[in-house]
Amino acid sequence: MELTHLTGLSQAELSELMASVGQPAYRARQIFSGIHARRLTSFDEMTDLPKDLRSRLSEQATISSLTVESRYISSDGTRRYLFKTRDNFPVETVFIPEEHRDTICFSSQSGCPLQCTFCLTAQLGLLRNLTAGEIVEQIIFALNDAYGIGVPTPRGTNLVAMGAGEPFLNFDNLMQAVGIMSEPAGLSIVPNRITVSTAGVVPRIRELAKIAERPHLAVSLAASTDELRDELMPINKKWPIDQLMAACKHFEKSLKRHERFTFEYVMLRGVNDSDEQARQLANLINRHDLRAKVNLIPHNPAEPLPYQPSAVERVEQFQKILEHKGVPAFIRRPRGRDILAACGQLAARSASGDTPVSISSGSMKRRIA
Numbered sequence: 481m482e483l484t485h486l487t488g489l490s491q492a493e494l495s496e497l498m499a500s501v502g503q504p505a506y507r508a509r510q511i512f513s514g515i516h517a518r519r520l521t522s523f524d525e526m527t528d529l530p531k532d533l534r535s536r537l538s539e540q541a542t543i544s545s546l547t548v549e550s551r552y553i554s555s556d557g558t559r560r561y562l563f564k565t566r567d568n569f570p571v572e573t574v575f576i577p578e579e580h581r582d583t584i585c586f587s588s589q590s591g592c593p594l595q596c597t598f599c600l601t602a603q604l605g606l607l608r609n610l611t612a613g614e615i616v617e618q619i620i621f622a623l624n625d626a627y628g629i630g631v632p633t634p635r636g637t638n639l640v641a642m643g644a645g646e647p648f649l650n651f652d653n654l655m656q657a658v659g660i661m662s663e664p665a666g667l668s669i670v671p672n673r674i675t676v677s678t679a680g681v682v683p684r685i686r687e688l689a690k691i692a693e694r695p696h697l698a699v700s701l702a703a704s705t706d707e708l709r710d711e712l713m714p715i716n717k718k719w720p721i722d723q724l725m726a727a728c729k730h731f732e733k734s735l736k737r738h739e740r741f742t743f744e745y746v747m748l749r750g751v752n753d754s755d756e757q758a759r760q761l762a763n764l765i766n767r768h769d770l771r772a773k774v775n776l777i778p779h780n781p782a783e784p785l786p787y788q789p790s791a792v793e794r795v796e797q798f799q800k801i802l803e804h805k806g807v808p809a810f811i812r813r814p815r816g817r818d819i820l821a822a823c824g825q826l827a828a829r830s831a832s833g834d835t836p837v838s839i840s841s842g843s844m845k846r847r848i849a
């Protein structure tokens with residue numbers, strides 16, 4: 481029998497489920513808080529529940545569906561987790577320690593159906609969509625590993641849906657997970673602390689614009705002409721740049737006055753990083769009168785991708801041109817490249833630096849500089 485995965489249920493759904501088997505509402509509250517606030521991973525640890533209830537729950541339900549295969553720790557402190565789902569599909573999550581606020585980068589799909597030529601995940605193809613529970617579980621695991629089981633996050637933690645997969649091709653499960661994570665009785669991670677990155681699924685950008693409590697939006701551009709973008713990101717053939725910009729404009733109108741959204745631009749040496757291309761990019765954004773910033777991401781190389789990262793000076797010059805034309809631009813520092821944890825490097829590969837996982841409280845107290 482398929483076990484019900486409780487981690488993917490909101491508190492209201494869990495209450496309904498418990499009521500249907502004759503359990504009072506406070507039991508559902510205990511279980512919800514056990515999973516999401518105390519971040520426990522088995523019913524056995526929920527010692528506030530009667531023993532017979534715990535054993536009945538274990539027979540019919542589960543709260544952990546992912547098993548960790550490997551954990552890699554980068555020389556910069558970034559951690560990459562490689563999980564397997566119950567049906568043996570790979571899932572990857574990256575924890576990125578930062579000076580002021582840590583970031584967890586999670587996956588929305590196992591593999592990815594898009595065929596961006598600069599991204600290693602593309603080589604897996606789509607294996608399957610992740611469930612809401614599998615999405616939430618990645619965050620719970622990473623938090624426990626970084627800070628200790630149930631230990632509150634020291635500075636708050638940001639989440640980015642920038643791991644494997646196209647989040648907007650798994651929209652319902654993604655939004656269900658976002659809702660669960662925002663519950664104050666649980667993880668209490670509000671949508672405002674989450675950024676969702678899309679390769680440009682136009683109808684979903686428009687749909688996101690309608691949602692009041694929603695994550696921030698980042699749109700991966702990589703090129704500002706259809707000719708080049710068709711080549712680098714084949715999704716462009718379905719939703720070309722003009723349609724994408726129109727959807728972005730629509731989304732922008734729903735932003736609050738001080739808010740902006742983000743364009744991501746991967747910098748590929750000799751392919752999309754010339755002065756002329758910087759001007760084209762700025763002109764594109766200005767022509768559509770978009771209140772957006774640009775994050776420049778130096779390409780993270782991986783065999784057999786046919787690209788090299790742009791030189792540092794090239795990226796800086798590209799940034800200057802954007803800024804000069806009034807477009808705010810930021811250069812992203814690559815993290816975790818040595819363990820294949822950086823953007824576009826997630827492909828369920830092994831790397832050196834595999835470390836045994838033993839989750840103990842405060843395992844991040846000794847921070848790796």
Ligand code: SAH
Pocket residue numbers: 598599600641642643644645646647677678679698699700701702744745746777778779780781823824825
């Ligand atoms: N499918 C979504 C989210 C995953 S990719 C999207 O396309 O936005 C997250 C970011 O990593 C995207 O901006 C993507 O363009 C970038 N990226 C992909 N491969 C990369 C690589 N090899 N080096 C640097 N950035 C890469």
